[in-house]
Amino acid sequence: MPIISTAGLARTFTGRSGPVEAVRGIDLTVRPGEILGLLGPNGAGKTTTLRMLTTLLAPTGGAATVAGHDLVKDPAAVRRRIGYVAQSGGLDPQETVRSELVLQGRLYGLDRTRANARAEELAVDLDLTELLDRPTPALSGGQRRRLDLAMGLTHRPEILFLDEPTTGLDPGSRADLWTLVRRLRDEHGTTVVLTTHYLDEADALADRIVVVDRGTVVAEGSPAALKAAHGAATLQDAFLAITGRGPAPVDTTPVAV
Template identity: 60%
Template sequence: MIHTSALTKHFVTRRRAVEAVRGVDLHVEAGEMVALLGPNGAGKSTTLRMLTTLLAPTSGSAVVAGFDVRTRPREVRARIGYVGQGNGAGRTQRGRDELLSQGRAYGMSGAAARARADELVSSLDLEGVADQVTSSLSGGQRRRLDIAMGLMHAPELLFLDEPSTGLDPQNRANLQEHIRRLREEHGTTVVMTTHYLDEADQMAERVVVIDHGSVIADASPEQLKAEHAGDRITLSFDRAEEAAAALPRLLGLAAGARGERIGECVVLEADGGSRSAAKLLRVLDEEGVQPVGVEIARPTLDDVFLNLTGRSLRDAAAAPTAEQETVA
Protein backbone atom coordinates (compact mmCIF):
# COMPACT_ATOMS: atom_id res chain seq x y z
CA MET A 1 0.00 0.00 0.00
CA ILE A 2 2.92 2.37 0.74
CA HIS A 3 6.53 2.08 -0.31
CA THR A 4 9.07 4.87 0.06
CA SER A 5 12.78 4.91 -0.66
CA ALA A 6 15.10 7.61 0.74
CA LEU A 7 12.18 10.05 0.93
CA THR A 8 13.51 13.51 1.76
CA LYS A 9 12.10 16.98 2.29
CA HIS A 10 14.17 20.13 2.81
CA PHE A 11 12.78 23.60 3.45
CA VAL A 12 14.60 26.89 3.07
CA THR A 13 13.44 29.75 5.28
CA ARG A 14 14.78 33.26 5.64
CA ARG A 15 16.77 32.16 8.66
CA ARG A 16 18.07 28.72 7.73
CA ALA A 17 17.70 25.50 5.78
CA VAL A 18 15.69 22.79 7.52
CA GLU A 19 16.04 19.07 6.77
CA ALA A 20 12.55 18.05 7.89
CA VAL A 21 12.69 14.50 6.50
CA ARG A 22 15.98 12.71 5.88
CA GLY A 23 15.78 9.61 3.73
CA VAL A 24 12.75 7.81 5.14
CA ASP A 25 12.24 4.19 4.02
CA LEU A 26 8.75 2.96 4.83
CA HIS A 27 6.78 -0.10 3.75
CA VAL A 28 3.12 -0.62 4.70
CA GLU A 29 1.11 -3.65 3.64
CA ALA A 30 -2.57 -3.51 2.75
CA GLY A 31 -4.79 -3.79 5.84
CA GLU A 32 -2.10 -2.79 8.34
CA MET A 33 -2.49 -0.15 11.01
CA VAL A 34 0.77 1.72 11.51
CA ALA A 35 1.46 4.47 14.07
CA LEU A 36 4.17 7.07 13.55
CA LEU A 37 5.70 8.26 16.83
CA GLY A 38 8.08 11.12 17.41
CA PRO A 39 8.36 14.56 18.98
CA ASN A 40 7.16 17.73 17.32
CA GLY A 41 9.51 18.51 14.47
CA ALA A 42 10.56 14.88 13.98
CA GLY A 43 9.16 14.83 10.45
CA LYS A 44 5.93 12.86 10.95
CA SER A 45 3.46 15.39 9.55
CA THR A 46 5.82 16.36 6.72
CA THR A 47 6.08 12.69 5.76
CA LEU A 48 2.28 12.39 5.76
CA ARG A 49 1.96 15.51 3.61
CA MET A 50 4.32 14.03 1.04
CA LEU A 51 2.50 10.69 1.04
CA THR A 52 -0.82 12.50 0.52
CA THR A 53 0.63 14.65 -2.34
CA LEU A 54 0.24 17.90 -0.37
CA LEU A 55 4.02 18.44 -0.44
CA ALA A 56 6.44 17.48 -3.20
CA PRO A 57 9.47 15.49 -2.01
CA THR A 58 12.88 17.08 -2.38
CA SER A 59 14.34 13.70 -3.34
CA GLY A 60 13.61 10.00 -3.07
CA SER A 61 10.48 8.18 -4.15
CA ALA A 62 7.08 7.25 -2.76
CA VAL A 63 4.47 4.91 -4.22
CA VAL A 64 1.07 5.10 -2.52
CA ALA A 65 -1.85 2.80 -3.39
CA GLY A 66 0.09 1.73 -6.48
CA PHE A 67 0.89 5.21 -7.86
CA ASP A 68 3.89 7.52 -7.69
CA VAL A 69 3.11 10.63 -5.64
CA ARG A 70 5.17 12.82 -7.99
CA THR A 71 3.88 11.70 -11.38
CA ARG A 72 0.39 10.36 -10.55
CA PRO A 73 -0.94 12.57 -7.72
CA ARG A 74 -4.57 12.50 -8.94
CA GLU A 75 -4.65 8.71 -8.83
CA VAL A 76 -3.17 8.75 -5.31
CA ARG A 77 -5.74 11.28 -4.08
CA ALA A 78 -8.61 9.25 -5.53
CA ARG A 79 -7.60 6.27 -3.40
CA ILE A 80 -6.73 7.81 -0.05
CA GLY A 81 -8.48 9.64 2.76
CA TYR A 82 -6.70 12.26 4.84
CA VAL A 83 -7.80 13.66 8.20
CA GLY A 84 -5.49 16.48 9.26
CA GLN A 85 -4.99 18.04 12.66
CA GLY A 86 -7.56 20.79 12.06
CA ASN A 87 -11.28 20.33 11.51
CA GLY A 88 -12.13 19.79 7.84
CA ALA A 89 -15.79 20.80 7.91
CA GLY A 90 -16.94 24.41 7.56
CA ARG A 91 -18.27 25.89 10.79
CA THR A 92 -21.52 27.19 9.26
CA GLN A 93 -22.38 24.04 7.31
CA ARG A 94 -24.42 21.05 8.39
CA GLY A 95 -22.49 17.84 8.87
CA ARG A 96 -24.51 15.81 6.37
CA ASP A 97 -24.15 18.54 3.74
CA GLU A 98 -20.38 18.47 4.18
CA LEU A 99 -20.39 14.72 3.60
CA LEU A 100 -22.47 15.11 0.45
CA SER A 101 -20.18 17.84 -0.86
CA GLN A 102 -17.17 15.63 -0.20
CA GLY A 103 -18.76 12.75 -2.08
CA ARG A 104 -19.66 14.88 -5.09
CA ALA A 105 -16.12 16.29 -5.15
CA TYR A 106 -14.93 12.71 -5.61
CA GLY A 107 -17.31 12.17 -8.54
CA MET A 108 -20.03 10.25 -6.73
CA SER A 109 -23.61 10.59 -7.96
CA GLY A 110 -26.12 12.33 -5.71
CA ALA A 111 -27.82 9.03 -4.85
CA ALA A 112 -24.52 7.26 -4.12
CA ALA A 113 -23.32 10.17 -1.98
CA ARG A 114 -26.52 10.18 0.07
CA ALA A 115 -26.37 6.41 0.62
CA ARG A 116 -22.71 6.58 1.66
CA ALA A 117 -23.35 9.53 3.97
CA ASP A 118 -26.18 7.64 5.67
CA GLU A 119 -23.93 4.61 6.13
CA LEU A 120 -21.14 6.66 7.73
CA VAL A 121 -23.51 8.68 9.91
CA SER A 122 -24.81 5.40 11.30
CA SER A 123 -21.45 3.66 11.74
CA LEU A 124 -19.85 6.67 13.44
CA ASP A 125 -22.79 7.39 15.78
CA LEU A 126 -23.64 10.75 14.22
CA GLU A 127 -27.39 10.17 13.69
CA GLY A 128 -28.48 12.71 16.27
CA VAL A 129 -26.15 15.50 15.14
CA ALA A 130 -25.53 15.03 11.40
CA ASP A 131 -28.08 17.71 10.47
CA GLN A 132 -26.78 20.27 12.95
CA VAL A 133 -24.40 23.10 12.12
CA THR A 134 -20.89 21.77 12.72
CA SER A 135 -19.94 24.64 15.05
CA SER A 136 -22.50 23.28 17.53
CA LEU A 137 -20.87 19.83 17.70
CA SER A 138 -18.61 18.62 20.50
CA GLY A 139 -14.93 17.94 19.88
CA GLY A 140 -15.50 14.21 19.62
CA GLN A 141 -18.41 14.64 17.23
CA ARG A 142 -16.38 16.96 14.99
CA ARG A 143 -13.50 14.48 14.85
CA ARG A 144 -15.89 11.67 13.94
CA LEU A 145 -17.32 13.91 11.22
CA ASP A 146 -13.78 14.58 9.95
CA ILE A 147 -13.16 10.83 9.75
CA ALA A 148 -16.48 10.34 7.96
CA MET A 149 -15.41 12.96 5.41
CA GLY A 150 -12.11 11.14 4.92
CA LEU A 151 -13.96 7.85 4.39
CA MET A 152 -16.70 9.24 2.15
CA HIS A 153 -15.23 7.83 -1.09
CA ALA A 154 -14.35 4.48 0.57
CA PRO A 155 -10.56 4.93 0.31
CA GLU A 156 -8.19 2.00 0.41
CA LEU A 157 -5.87 3.94 2.69
CA LEU A 158 -6.70 6.41 5.49
CA PHE A 159 -4.19 8.88 6.94
CA LEU A 160 -4.97 10.26 10.42
CA ASP A 161 -2.77 13.08 11.70
CA GLU A 162 -3.16 13.16 15.51
CA PRO A 163 -6.87 12.28 15.40
CA SER A 164 -7.33 12.31 19.20
CA THR A 165 -5.56 15.57 20.02
CA GLY A 166 -7.72 17.82 22.19
CA LEU A 167 -10.28 15.14 23.05
CA ASP A 168 -11.15 14.11 26.59
CA PRO A 169 -10.39 10.48 27.61
CA GLN A 170 -13.96 9.29 26.97
CA ASN A 171 -14.09 10.78 23.47
CA ARG A 172 -10.62 9.43 22.74
CA ALA A 173 -11.70 5.92 23.71
CA ASN A 174 -14.88 6.21 21.63
CA LEU A 175 -12.96 7.43 18.58
CA GLN A 176 -10.44 4.61 18.89
CA GLU A 177 -13.27 2.08 19.00
CA HIS A 178 -14.81 3.60 15.86
CA ILE A 179 -11.49 3.34 14.01
CA ARG A 180 -11.12 -0.31 15.04
CA ARG A 181 -14.65 -1.08 13.89
CA LEU A 182 -14.13 0.62 10.53
CA ARG A 183 -10.99 -1.43 9.94
CA GLU A 184 -12.80 -4.65 10.78
CA GLU A 185 -15.76 -3.81 8.53
CA HIS A 186 -13.90 -2.34 5.55
CA GLY A 187 -10.31 -3.63 5.75
CA THR A 188 -8.98 -0.09 5.40
CA THR A 189 -5.25 0.46 5.76
CA VAL A 190 -4.62 3.12 8.43
CA VAL A 191 -1.51 5.23 9.01
CA MET A 192 -1.73 7.58 11.97
CA THR A 193 0.49 9.98 13.88
CA THR A 194 -0.07 10.42 17.59
CA HIS A 195 1.52 11.74 20.76
CA TYR A 196 -0.64 9.40 22.86
CA LEU A 197 1.59 6.42 23.55
CA ASP A 198 -1.20 4.25 24.90
CA GLU A 199 -3.12 4.87 21.67
CA ALA A 200 -0.25 3.59 19.56
CA ASP A 201 0.33 0.65 21.91
CA GLN A 202 -3.30 -0.47 21.90
CA MET A 203 -4.24 0.15 18.27
CA ALA A 204 -1.25 -0.29 15.98
CA GLU A 205 0.25 -3.55 14.73
CA ARG A 206 3.43 -1.63 13.96
CA VAL A 207 5.04 1.46 15.43
CA VAL A 208 7.52 3.51 13.43
CA VAL A 209 9.63 5.87 15.57
CA ILE A 210 10.90 8.97 13.74
CA ASP A 211 13.42 11.40 15.17
CA HIS A 212 15.32 14.22 13.45
CA GLY A 213 13.65 13.30 10.16
CA SER A 214 14.79 9.66 10.13
CA VAL A 215 13.27 6.30 11.05
CA ILE A 216 15.10 5.00 14.11
CA ALA A 217 12.89 1.99 14.92
CA ASP A 218 10.15 -0.01 13.17
CA ALA A 219 8.47 -3.02 14.80
CA SER A 220 5.41 -4.11 16.74
CA PRO A 221 4.90 -2.40 20.13
CA GLU A 222 5.82 -5.60 21.96
CA GLN A 223 8.97 -6.11 19.89
CA LEU A 224 10.08 -2.53 20.52
CA LYS A 225 9.56 -2.87 24.25
CA ALA A 226 11.39 -6.19 24.34
CA GLU A 227 14.34 -4.91 22.30
CA HIS A 228 14.74 -1.37 23.62
CA ALA A 229 13.38 -1.32 27.19
CA GLY A 230 13.33 -3.77 30.08
CA ASP A 231 10.95 -4.17 32.99
CA ARG A 232 11.46 -1.62 35.77
CA ILE A 233 12.10 -3.11 39.22
CA THR A 234 11.98 -0.69 42.16
CA LEU A 235 13.34 -1.91 45.51
CA SER A 236 12.68 0.30 48.54
CA PHE A 237 14.87 0.39 51.65
CA ASP A 238 14.55 2.06 55.04
CA ARG A 239 17.55 4.32 54.49
CA ALA A 240 19.37 5.82 51.51
CA GLU A 241 22.63 4.29 52.78
CA GLU A 242 21.14 0.78 52.52
CA ALA A 243 20.00 1.49 48.97
CA ALA A 244 23.44 2.80 48.00
CA ALA A 245 25.10 -0.31 49.44
CA ALA A 246 22.65 -2.64 47.69
CA LEU A 247 22.94 -1.08 44.21
CA PRO A 248 26.29 -2.61 43.11
CA ARG A 249 25.27 -6.02 44.47
CA LEU A 250 21.95 -5.87 42.58
CA LEU A 251 23.67 -4.87 39.34
CA GLY A 252 26.04 -7.78 39.78
CA LEU A 253 23.16 -10.21 40.25
CA ALA A 254 21.05 -8.97 37.32
CA ALA A 255 23.22 -9.50 34.26
CA GLY A 256 22.82 -6.75 31.70
CA ALA A 257 20.59 -4.62 33.94
CA ARG A 258 20.85 -0.86 34.21
CA GLY A 259 20.18 0.79 37.55
CA GLU A 260 20.41 3.84 39.76
CA ARG A 261 19.70 4.87 43.32
CA ILE A 262 16.96 7.42 43.87
CA GLY A 263 16.75 8.34 47.54
CA GLU A 264 15.89 5.22 49.52
CA CYS A 265 15.11 3.26 46.34
CA VAL A 266 17.10 1.28 43.81
CA VAL A 267 15.56 1.34 40.33
CA LEU A 268 16.66 -1.38 37.91
CA GLU A 269 15.77 -1.95 34.29
CA ALA A 270 16.04 -5.62 33.40
CA ASP A 271 14.46 -8.23 31.16
CA GLY A 272 11.97 -10.62 32.72
CA GLY A 273 11.03 -8.40 35.64
CA SER A 274 9.10 -10.96 37.67
CA ARG A 275 11.76 -13.66 37.37
CA SER A 276 14.59 -11.20 37.99
CA ALA A 277 12.86 -9.72 41.04
CA ALA A 278 12.28 -13.16 42.56
CA LYS A 279 15.96 -14.03 42.13
CA LEU A 280 17.13 -10.72 43.56
CA LEU A 281 14.91 -10.97 46.61
CA ARG A 282 15.98 -14.54 47.28
CA VAL A 283 19.70 -13.71 47.15
CA LEU A 284 19.27 -10.52 49.18
CA ASP A 285 17.36 -12.45 51.85
CA GLU A 286 20.15 -15.03 52.06
CA GLU A 287 22.61 -12.18 52.57
CA GLY A 288 20.51 -10.54 55.26
CA VAL A 289 19.47 -7.54 53.16
CA GLN A 290 15.79 -6.75 53.61
CA PRO A 291 14.05 -4.37 51.18
CA VAL A 292 10.85 -2.95 52.63
CA GLY A 293 9.03 -2.95 49.29
CA VAL A 294 9.25 -4.02 45.65
CA GLU A 295 7.39 -2.86 42.55
CA ILE A 296 7.57 -4.23 39.00
CA ALA A 297 6.42 -2.13 36.03
CA ARG A 298 6.22 -3.25 32.41
CA PRO A 299 8.03 -0.99 29.91
CA THR A 300 6.07 1.55 27.89
CA LEU A 301 6.64 3.05 24.48
CA ASP A 302 7.86 6.19 26.23
CA ASP A 303 10.59 4.05 27.83
CA VAL A 304 11.45 2.84 24.32
CA PHE A 305 11.71 6.39 23.03
CA LEU A 306 13.76 7.47 26.05
CA ASN A 307 16.25 4.65 25.50
CA LEU A 308 16.46 5.28 21.75
CA THR A 309 16.89 9.04 21.90
CA GLY A 310 17.85 9.94 25.46
CA ARG A 311 14.66 11.94 26.05
CA SER A 312 11.01 11.38 26.83
CA LEU A 313 8.51 11.55 24.00
CA ARG A 314 6.06 13.34 26.28
CA ASP A 315 8.62 16.04 27.10
CA ALA A 316 9.92 16.27 23.55
CA ALA A 317 6.40 16.68 22.19
CA ALA A 318 5.77 19.83 24.17
CA ALA A 319 8.17 22.29 22.59
CA PRO A 320 7.72 23.97 19.17
CA THR A 321 10.49 23.10 16.75
CA ALA A 322 11.90 23.73 13.32
CA GLU A 323 9.28 21.67 11.48
CA GLN A 324 6.43 23.66 13.03
CA GLU A 325 8.13 26.95 12.27
CA THR A 326 8.77 25.90 8.68
CA VAL A 327 5.25 24.65 8.01
CA ALA A 328 3.85 27.81 9.56
Protein backbone atom coordinates in the same frame (compact mmCIF):
# COMPACT_ATOMS: atom_id res chain seq x y z
CA MET B 1 3.35 -6.42 -1.71
CA PRO B 2 3.43 -3.29 0.47
CA ILE B 3 0.62 -0.81 -0.05
CA ILE B 4 3.02 2.05 0.81
CA SER B 5 6.72 1.98 0.03
CA THR B 6 9.25 4.81 0.32
CA ALA B 7 12.98 4.97 -0.33
CA GLY B 8 14.96 7.98 0.86
CA LEU B 9 11.85 10.18 0.90
CA ALA B 10 13.03 13.68 1.78
CA ARG B 11 11.85 17.25 2.03
CA THR B 12 14.04 20.32 2.37
CA PHE B 13 12.56 23.77 2.93
CA THR B 14 14.32 26.99 2.03
CA GLY B 15 14.36 29.41 4.93
CA ARG B 16 15.83 32.87 5.43
CA SER B 17 18.88 31.40 7.08
CA GLY B 18 19.32 28.62 4.51
CA PRO B 19 17.92 25.15 3.77
CA VAL B 20 16.08 23.22 6.48
CA GLU B 21 15.99 19.43 6.18
CA ALA B 22 12.58 18.56 7.66
CA VAL B 23 12.75 14.97 6.40
CA ARG B 24 16.22 13.64 5.61
CA GLY B 25 15.39 10.26 4.07
CA ILE B 26 12.53 8.04 5.16
CA ASP B 27 12.56 4.34 4.22
CA LEU B 28 9.16 2.90 4.98
CA THR B 29 6.95 -0.05 4.05
CA VAL B 30 3.34 -0.50 5.10
CA ARG B 31 1.41 -3.74 4.59
CA PRO B 32 -2.22 -3.82 3.39
CA GLY B 33 -4.68 -3.81 6.28
CA GLU B 34 -2.08 -2.68 8.80
CA ILE B 35 -2.44 0.05 11.42
CA LEU B 36 0.91 1.83 11.46
CA GLY B 37 1.77 4.31 14.21
CA LEU B 38 4.24 7.05 13.30
CA LEU B 39 5.88 8.39 16.46
CA GLY B 40 8.50 11.02 17.12
CA PRO B 41 9.28 14.17 19.08
CA ASN B 42 8.01 17.56 17.93
CA GLY B 43 9.81 18.56 14.75
CA ALA B 44 10.81 14.98 13.91
CA GLY B 45 9.18 15.15 10.46
CA LYS B 46 5.99 13.14 11.05
CA THR B 47 3.47 15.61 9.64
CA THR B 48 5.77 16.53 6.75
CA THR B 49 6.02 12.83 5.88
CA LEU B 50 2.23 12.48 5.95
CA ARG B 51 1.78 15.57 3.81
CA MET B 52 4.15 14.13 1.22
CA LEU B 53 2.43 10.73 1.21
CA THR B 54 -0.94 12.43 0.70
CA THR B 55 0.38 14.57 -2.22
CA LEU B 56 -0.10 17.83 -0.31
CA LEU B 57 3.64 18.51 -0.34
CA ALA B 58 6.07 17.57 -3.09
CA PRO B 59 9.16 15.64 -1.97
CA THR B 60 12.55 17.12 -2.79
CA GLY B 61 14.25 13.73 -2.79
CA GLY B 62 13.69 9.99 -2.82
CA ALA B 63 10.79 8.00 -4.22
CA ALA B 64 7.51 6.51 -3.02
CA THR B 65 4.56 4.46 -4.21
CA VAL B 66 1.16 4.64 -2.54
CA ALA B 67 -1.55 2.10 -3.43
CA GLY B 68 0.57 1.04 -6.40
CA HIS B 69 0.98 4.53 -7.85
CA ASP B 70 4.07 6.70 -8.03
CA LEU B 71 3.72 9.61 -5.64
CA VAL B 72 5.29 12.16 -7.99
CA LYS B 73 4.34 10.83 -11.42
CA ASP B 74 0.68 10.03 -10.70
CA PRO B 75 -0.53 12.05 -7.70
CA ALA B 76 -4.15 12.10 -8.93
CA ALA B 77 -4.31 8.29 -8.81
CA VAL B 78 -2.86 8.36 -5.29
CA ARG B 79 -5.50 10.84 -4.15
CA ARG B 80 -8.30 8.62 -5.45
CA ARG B 81 -7.12 5.76 -3.22
CA ILE B 82 -6.48 7.60 0.05
CA GLY B 83 -8.30 9.54 2.75
CA TYR B 84 -6.67 12.17 4.94
CA VAL B 85 -7.81 13.65 8.25
CA ALA B 86 -5.61 16.58 9.26
CA GLN B 87 -4.87 17.72 12.80
CA SER B 88 -7.24 20.68 12.74
CA GLY B 89 -10.00 19.37 10.48
CA GLY B 90 -11.73 21.65 8.00
CA LEU B 91 -15.42 21.99 8.82
CA ASP B 92 -17.46 24.90 7.48
CA PRO B 93 -19.24 26.69 10.35
CA GLN B 94 -22.11 27.61 8.01
CA GLU B 95 -22.98 23.98 7.24
CA THR B 96 -24.75 21.08 8.94
CA VAL B 97 -23.34 17.60 9.35
CA ARG B 98 -25.51 16.36 6.49
CA SER B 99 -24.55 19.14 4.08
CA GLU B 100 -20.85 18.64 4.81
CA LEU B 101 -21.11 14.92 4.03
CA VAL B 102 -23.21 15.45 0.91
CA LEU B 103 -20.80 18.11 -0.39
CA GLN B 104 -17.86 15.78 0.16
CA GLY B 105 -19.64 13.09 -1.82
CA ARG B 106 -20.37 15.52 -4.64
CA LEU B 107 -16.71 16.55 -4.74
CA TYR B 108 -15.84 12.89 -5.26
CA GLY B 109 -18.16 12.68 -8.25
CA LEU B 110 -21.32 11.21 -6.72
CA ASP B 111 -24.67 12.48 -7.99
CA ARG B 112 -26.96 14.05 -5.40
CA THR B 113 -28.94 10.87 -4.75
CA ARG B 114 -25.84 8.76 -4.20
CA ALA B 115 -24.18 11.49 -2.14
CA ASN B 116 -27.21 11.63 0.18
CA ALA B 117 -27.25 7.84 0.48
CA ARG B 118 -23.54 7.77 1.29
CA ALA B 119 -24.04 10.49 3.93
CA GLU B 120 -26.73 8.39 5.61
CA GLU B 121 -24.49 5.31 5.48
CA LEU B 122 -21.54 7.12 7.02
CA ALA B 123 -23.77 8.61 9.70
CA VAL B 124 -24.82 5.11 10.76
CA ASP B 125 -21.24 3.80 10.74
CA LEU B 126 -19.86 6.71 12.79
CA ASP B 127 -22.82 7.29 15.11
CA LEU B 128 -23.78 10.62 13.54
CA THR B 129 -27.40 9.87 12.55
CA GLU B 130 -28.96 11.98 15.30
CA LEU B 131 -26.59 14.83 14.44
CA LEU B 132 -27.19 15.03 10.68
CA ASP B 133 -29.16 18.28 10.85
CA ARG B 134 -27.05 19.89 13.55
CA PRO B 135 -24.82 22.87 12.58
CA THR B 136 -21.16 21.98 12.81
CA PRO B 137 -20.34 24.70 15.42
CA ALA B 138 -22.77 22.94 17.81
CA LEU B 139 -20.77 19.68 17.75
CA SER B 140 -18.57 18.54 20.62
CA GLY B 141 -14.89 17.83 20.01
CA GLY B 142 -15.48 14.09 19.72
CA GLN B 143 -18.41 14.62 17.34
CA ARG B 144 -16.29 16.90 15.14
CA ARG B 145 -13.56 14.28 14.90
CA ARG B 146 -16.11 11.63 13.95
CA LEU B 147 -17.38 13.95 11.21
CA ASP B 148 -13.79 14.61 10.05
CA LEU B 149 -13.30 10.86 9.84
CA ALA B 150 -16.57 10.36 7.96
CA MET B 151 -15.54 12.95 5.38
CA GLY B 152 -12.21 11.21 4.92
CA LEU B 153 -14.05 7.92 4.29
CA THR B 154 -16.61 9.22 1.78
CA HIS B 155 -14.97 7.55 -1.23
CA ARG B 156 -14.11 4.31 0.63
CA PRO B 157 -10.32 4.79 0.51
CA GLU B 158 -7.92 1.86 0.74
CA ILE B 159 -5.60 3.91 2.94
CA LEU B 160 -6.55 6.37 5.66
CA PHE B 161 -4.01 8.88 7.01
CA LEU B 162 -4.79 10.33 10.44
CA ASP B 163 -2.65 13.16 11.81
CA GLU B 164 -2.99 13.23 15.62
CA PRO B 165 -6.66 12.24 15.42
CA THR B 166 -7.46 12.36 19.16
CA THR B 167 -5.61 15.49 20.29
CA GLY B 168 -7.79 17.41 22.71
CA LEU B 169 -10.45 14.72 23.09
CA ASP B 170 -11.71 13.44 26.42
CA PRO B 171 -10.90 9.80 27.35
CA GLY B 172 -14.34 8.51 26.30
CA SER B 173 -14.16 10.16 22.87
CA ARG B 174 -10.62 8.84 22.40
CA ALA B 175 -11.77 5.30 23.19
CA ASP B 176 -14.67 5.65 20.73
CA LEU B 177 -12.31 6.76 17.97
CA TRP B 178 -9.96 3.84 18.69
CA THR B 179 -12.91 1.48 18.24
CA LEU B 180 -13.78 3.09 14.91
CA VAL B 181 -10.21 2.75 13.63
CA ARG B 182 -10.09 -0.93 14.59
CA ARG B 183 -13.42 -1.51 12.82
CA LEU B 184 -12.06 0.03 9.64
CA ARG B 185 -9.19 -2.44 9.66
CA ASP B 186 -11.16 -5.49 10.79
CA GLU B 187 -14.36 -5.03 8.77
CA HIS B 188 -13.14 -3.21 5.67
CA GLY B 189 -9.43 -4.07 5.44
CA THR B 190 -8.51 -0.38 5.49
CA THR B 191 -4.84 0.43 5.94
CA VAL B 192 -4.40 3.17 8.56
CA VAL B 193 -1.33 5.37 9.09
CA LEU B 194 -1.57 7.63 12.12
CA THR B 195 0.66 10.04 13.97
CA THR B 196 0.16 10.57 17.68
CA HIS B 197 1.87 11.99 20.74
CA TYR B 198 -0.14 9.66 22.99
CA LEU B 199 2.06 6.61 23.50
CA ASP B 200 -0.77 4.68 25.15
CA GLU B 201 -2.75 5.26 21.95
CA ALA B 202 0.04 3.86 19.79
CA ASP B 203 0.40 0.89 22.14
CA ALA B 204 -3.34 0.15 22.03
CA LEU B 205 -3.93 0.70 18.30
CA ALA B 206 -0.84 0.12 16.21
CA ASP B 207 0.11 -3.26 14.75
CA ARG B 208 3.54 -1.78 14.10
CA ILE B 209 5.31 1.43 15.14
CA VAL B 210 7.87 3.49 13.26
CA VAL B 211 9.83 6.00 15.34
CA VAL B 212 11.10 9.04 13.46
CA ASP B 213 13.65 11.47 14.88
CA ARG B 214 15.41 14.34 13.11
CA GLY B 215 13.89 13.35 9.79
CA THR B 216 14.92 9.68 9.67
CA VAL B 217 13.59 6.35 10.92
CA VAL B 218 15.42 5.35 14.10
CA ALA B 219 13.41 2.26 15.13
CA GLU B 220 10.46 0.14 14.08
CA GLY B 221 8.58 -2.92 15.23
CA SER B 222 5.48 -3.99 17.10
CA PRO B 223 4.83 -2.27 20.45
CA ALA B 224 5.77 -5.50 22.24
CA ALA B 225 8.98 -5.90 20.23
CA LEU B 226 10.09 -2.31 20.89
CA LYS B 227 9.46 -2.70 24.62
CA ALA B 228 11.31 -6.02 24.71
CA ALA B 229 14.27 -4.67 22.74
CA HIS B 230 14.82 -1.90 25.28
CA GLY B 231 13.86 -3.77 28.43
CA ALA B 232 10.99 -1.37 28.96
CA ALA B 233 7.76 -1.97 30.81
CA THR B 234 5.91 0.72 28.84
CA LEU B 235 6.08 2.08 25.33
CA GLN B 236 6.91 5.49 26.80
CA ASP B 237 10.06 4.08 28.40
CA ALA B 238 11.03 2.43 25.12
CA PHE B 239 10.40 5.66 23.22
CA LEU B 240 12.59 7.64 25.59
CA ALA B 241 15.35 5.06 25.26
CA ILE B 242 15.13 5.12 21.44
CA THR B 243 15.16 8.90 21.07
CA GLY B 244 17.49 9.58 24.01
CA ARG B 245 15.09 12.22 25.29
CA GLY B 246 14.34 11.54 28.92
CA PRO B 247 11.99 13.46 31.19
CA ALA B 248 12.81 17.02 32.26
CA PRO B 249 15.25 17.14 35.20
CA VAL B 250 13.73 17.66 38.61
CA ASP B 251 14.70 20.91 40.32
CA THR B 252 15.95 19.95 43.80
CA THR B 253 16.91 23.49 44.87
CA PRO B 254 15.57 24.11 48.39
CA VAL B 255 12.67 26.55 48.51
CA ALA B 256 12.67 29.17 51.23
CA VAL B 257 9.53 29.16 53.36
